[in-house]
Amino acid sequence: MKTALLQITSSDDPAENLDMVRAMMTDAAAQDARFVLTPEVTNCVSTSTTRQRAVLQHEEDDITLAGLRAQAAELGIWLLIGSLGIKTHDADGRFANRCFMIDAQGQIVARYDKIHMFDVQVTESETFRESKNYRPGETAVIAETDFGKVGLTICYDLRFPHLYAALAQAGARILTVPAAFSPVTGAAHWESLLRARAIETGCWVLAPAQTGTHPKTRGKTRQTHGHSLVVAPWGEVLIDAGTDPGIHIFDLDDSSVSEARRRVPSLTHVRPFTGP
Template sequence: MRLAVYQAQTGIDPRRNAGDLVRAIDKAADGGAAILFTPEMSGLLDKDRQRAEASLTGERGDPVLTSVREAAARRGVWLHLGSLALAGEREDGRLVNRGFLIDNRGVIRARYDKMHLFDVDLPTGESWRESAVYGGGERPIVADTPAGRLGLSICYDLRFPDLYRALTGAGASIIAVPAAFTVPTGEAHWHVLLRARAIEAGVFVVAAAQVGRHEDGRETYGHSLVVSPWGKVLLDMGGEGPGVGFVDIDLAEVEEVRGRVPAILHRRPIPEPEIVR
């Protein structure tokens, strides 16, 4: 099974970003991939809230979603669109950070709203308050694809292993972690956490990432990865720029690794700890 990964440098113009995504779909199809994975915020990256919200719509009016669905159908490939920022989807007025699984007919098979929101003050002086703008999702999602049962997650979710336990407990053999990691956190934690998520349950992990200096001034870490169930890095696209990468995976490796280290079979419900004083 051949997978394609799009490492993006998404800007502030959704229509231009849509064009880049369509070209990535064409490259994936030309390269023989069954499914293409794209990063978090594939349609728009803009930390100027007023300017960004002027470009945001709901699903029905989003030009990026429309373009990639048409391209997936035209080229006959599946697409995991890492996420889009969407407006008008929640009663409380907040935005959603929503990923989509789109099949080779352009049909949306699954949607996932990012559950864990990134609120943090970094030593670099950067401050992020996702929860001030976005509403979090309520439940994990898995969906069947040509590349096996896919568990959906987004960026900061990576730090919460209980989510991945739920996904693999529901039969996921491959997990998507689209992201827009900052450079400091990426350098410190990106490879370690992605390999850990793969090793814990013996799954493939596909992490399409944003990279480089963006139009809004932010910098992202890149290093889009594919990790095997044994924790081996099969693809690392580096931190220099955007592009489409390819990797061939063998789904039989999931069961082979789980046979060697049957951690899923050994899982037990964990009660509340006893506190000894």
């Protein structure tokens, strides 16, 4: 099945980003892609809480979700919206970092809220506290699709291999890792971690990424690593998108999952053990 990763540079203007992504989806479908994936925070990349509160919306009102659902239905394609920043009704006012799987009729078939929050100090000048504005999810999610079971994860989840093992053991044959990775940690760890998750599970790992310097109206400038990757179940990197925005199309072949798992059936070798 022809599949497309969209590598984009989202601004802090959801309407502008929606127009960009819809145009890219149309281009991907014209190249016969039947499954399209976008990165984390497709609707808004911003370091300003004030800006986020001004432009983010609740799920039922979100213009990006509505627009991309309609576009998927019009094109007759499956769509993974890597994530959207979504307002919640939580008392503390924090947002959700939420992924959506959309079917070819534009219906939401699965939602996943990012479990692991990126609370780190990468360098002396680069600190992230995702949990300040976003509340963590609590539930791992597999999306049932026409082309198999897809395990949904987001960005920093990548550093927690037990999540991916659980998804694979529950039947996932494709793992998605939409991201807005830091350039510092991306250069050091991005490819290694993605390849490890594929090798450990015998799954396809599809990782559409934000890239470059993100246009803003408020807040500090944000940069992301890019290098959207497609990793096959045996661990080969089939696509590295570099740092330019663009559409990257490949053939998603389910038989390679079975072959990798036949050669090294580690998922069937998991044994219980007592802790240290």
